[in-house]
Amino acid sequence: MSLDDKTIIRLFNRGGKHTNKAFNEIVAVYGPRLYAQIRAIARSHELTNDILQNVLVKVFQNLTYFKQESTLYTWLYRIARNETLNFLEKEKRRTGIDIDPAMLEILAGESGLDQLDEEKISELLFKAIETLPEKQRQVFELKYLQELPYSEISKLLNTSEGGLKASFHHARQKIETFLQEQLNL
Amino acid sequence: MENPNNIFDQVNPRKVDIPDADYFAKMASSISASQNAAPKVIPLYKKPLFWVSSVAAAVALIFVFNIEASTEKAYNVQLAMNDVSAKEILSYVDENINEFELSEIAEIIPKEKMDALTISQPASKAVEVELSFDNISDDEIIDYLLDEGFDLEDLN
Numbered sequence: 001m002s003l004d005d006k007t008i009i010r011l012f013n014r015g016g017k018h019t020n021k022a023f024n025e026i027v028a029v030y031g032p033r034l035y036a037q038i039r040a041i042a043r044s045h046e047l048t049n050d051i052l053q054n055v056l057v058k059v060f061q062n063l064t065y066f067k068q069e070s071t072l073y074t075w076l077y078r079i080a081r082n083e084t085l086n087f088l089e090k091e092k093r094r095t096g097i098d099i100d101p102a103m104l105e106i107l108a109g110e111s112g113l114d115q116l117d118e119e120k121i122s123e124l125l126f127k128a129i130e131t132l133p134e135k136q137r138q139v140f141e142l143k144y145l146q147e148l149p150y151s152e153i154s155k156l157l158n159t160s161e162g163g164l165k166a167s168f169h170h171a172r173q174k175i176e177t178f179l180q181e182q183l184n185l
Numbered sequence: 186m187e188n189p190n191n192i193f194d195q196v197n198p199r200k201v202d203i204p205d206a207d208y209f210a211k212m213a214s215s216i217s218a219s220q221n222a223a224p225k226v227i228p229l230y231k232k233p234l235f236w237v238s239s240v241a242a243a244v245a246l247i248f249v250f251n252i253e254a255s256t257e258k259a260y261n262v263q264l265a266m267n268d269v270s271a272k273e274i275l276s277y278v279d280e281n282i283n284e285f286e287l288s289e290i291a292e293i294i295p296k297e298k299m300d301a302l303t304i305s306q307p308a309s310k311a312v313e314v315e316l317s318f319d320n321i322s323d324d325e326i327i328d329y330l331l332d333e334g335f336d337l338e339d340l341n
Contacts (some may be wrong), residue, residue: 003337010327011337018331027213032203039201060220062247099258121196145198172193179192 002029012063030073031056033156034080034084041084041126047091055083073156077138095176115152121179128178130154136171143168238281 003025012022021148034055039048058079066075103182112170133156142153150161157164330337 007327007337010324011331014331023217024210024213027209027216027235031209031212035203035209035290036201040198044200045204053216056212056216056219060216098218121192122199146201147198176192183192 006068006126008072009063009066009068016022018142023063026059026063026072026076027056030076032144033073033146034076037077037141039085040145042088047088049076051087052108053089055080058083071156071158074138078134121183124179124182125175128175128181131178132171132174136167136174139164139167140175144172240280242277 004023008022008025011018011025033051035048035052038051038055039045042048042051055076059076062079066072089099090145093149129140132140139153142148143150148156150164153164154161155160159167327337
């Protein structure tokens with residue numbers, strides 16, 4: 001059974017072997033979620049690996065200053081999001097290659113979208129997600145892109161399942177409207 | 186009726202293969218090792234606070250010993266020390282002095298002065314000891330268990 005956030009942070013701040021143990025616990029519990037979050041935007045495992053390393057180094061260096069005003073996951077999510085966007089922006093400038101991701105795949109036989117490619121729709125979805133408030137964005141990413149059950153998201157964000165369903169519903173509606181406008185559907 | 190143009194009915198999120206637990210364990214170990222090897226960065230804004238509190242503590246000690254030296258009477262020291270409870274002294278040391286060795290403190294204070302430094306608790310401030318777990322917080326229990334070397338995960 002894993003430790004709760006408060007105990008992990010307490011352990012981390014004790015220093016020495018306790019710090020390492022707490023950090024290992026953070027990576028074991030939240031690493032896969034952060035990986036999936038980054039990988040949804042980054043093009044490859046190699047890029048995701050580099051970004052995740054940077055994220056975790058920042059976590060190690062700054063966890064002492066975490067004020068626990070949000071859940072630990074929300075704090076990690078923000079670091080991962082900022083690091084991913086900054087990293088990809090730098091990479092884009094350096095290589096000149098458009099690194100917008102293909103987060104979606106078009107289902108076979110969908111003639112309504114045959115004039116578009118997956119990358120174009122994914123790019124629009126990425127832009128649509130960017131317009132959402134943070135909570136809705138988190139819920140949408142965890143529910144739709146990472147396909148986590150509400151029970152798990154509820155633990156990560158410390159929010160009731162009812163509240164999560166409402167957030168997801170609003171997020172999905174906003175994205176749908178955005179995409180329909182952009183795609184003239 | 187469902188919206189025939191609903192984009193979510195026509196696309197699926199791309200599946201992401203998440204590496205196994207070993208990948209994350211190795212990454213955690215390598216970052217811990219590199220961070221522990223790196224010199225600790227202490228924010229500059231914290232340094233003045235440390236020095237100011239250290240100087241304040243030193244000035245307070247000099248002041249207390251000057252009173253004793255000028256009057257040549259040990260009871261003045263007793264009086265000054267008795268104004269401050271042992272609990273307050275301990276909490277001050279706990280909050281403001283990060284690193285100290287009892288042996289170093291003992292070296293600074295001569296034996297004869299140590300004899301004069303008798304700290305007595307006023308009767309009105311007698312500490313009431315209650316043997317009840319209600320008075321012990323979860324944090325104190327966790328601290329105790331960690332100090333004793335217990336693994337919190339085993340106890341969960």
